[in-house]
Amino acid sequence: MRRAVFLDRDGTLNVRPPVHEYVTDISEFVWIEGAREAVALLARADYLITIVSNQRGVARGLVPLAAIRQIEKRIERDLAAVGARVVAFRYCFHAFEDACSCRKPRPGMLLDLATELDLDLERSWTIGDSETDVLAGQAAGTRTALVGSSPRRSQPDLAAASLLDAVAGIVRDPDGRAWPAQGAAAGLSTSPLLSNSETSS
Numbered sequence: 001m002r003r004a005v006f007l008d009r010d011g012t013l014n015v016r017p018p019v020h021e022y023v024t025d026i027s028e029f030v031w032i033e034g035a036r037e038a039v040a041l042l043a044r045a046d047y048l049i050t051i052v053s054n055q056r057g058v059a060r061g062l063v064p065l066a067a068i069r070q071i072e073k074r075i076e077r078d079l080a081a082v083g084a085r086v087v088a089f090r091y092c093f094h095a096f097e098d099a100c101s102c103r104k105p106r107p108g109m110l111l112d113l114a115t116e117l118d119l120d121l122e123r124s125w126t127i128g129d130s131e132t133d134v135l136a137g138q139a140a141g142t143r144t145a146l147v148g149s150s151p152r153r154s155q156p157d158l159a160a161a162s163l164l165d166a167v168a169g170i171v172r173d174p175d176g177r178a179w180p181a182q183g184a185a186a187g188l189s190t191s192p193l194l195s196n197s198e199t200s201s
Ligand SMILES: [Mg+2]
Pocket: 008, 009, 010, 011, 012, 128, 129, 130
């Protein structure tokens, strides 16, 4: 079995649109600084790269599917340039009221991928900028990292200011023995359990 990362898209890889707005066009897709390098580090550390994203805007008619596919191509091309390959993109296109099993915080997309790709969930990571990412990852039995915002309801294994900071910690210590309690002592660039790190990106 392989290990994987389940990466959120908006707010984790690319700049998050304002709340309740969506990336509706390829022109609105902007990489967060360091995100591509972070994915490259994960690929080099032998994690399969998957991207798992709620896109309720599709159900609401605000995001065209063509834009979703164009953004995939852009992500694939830009990550290929740093030597990383995305093995799967998965989306929940449903609305809240659909009560589907795939919309994070539910773990449906992760569990489906685990079956299809024969993944070792315990050695895999879910990384995102929302509590719903953490909850989905925990429900699927993965390790979890929350980036860019401070933990509230959820208790991620790792919290960091950015994807790159989180990945620096993960590749150094995939089993999480050095943090959060000893993270600083281990010399991680990560700041475990940041108290107040709402970043604009
Ligand atoms: Mg997000």
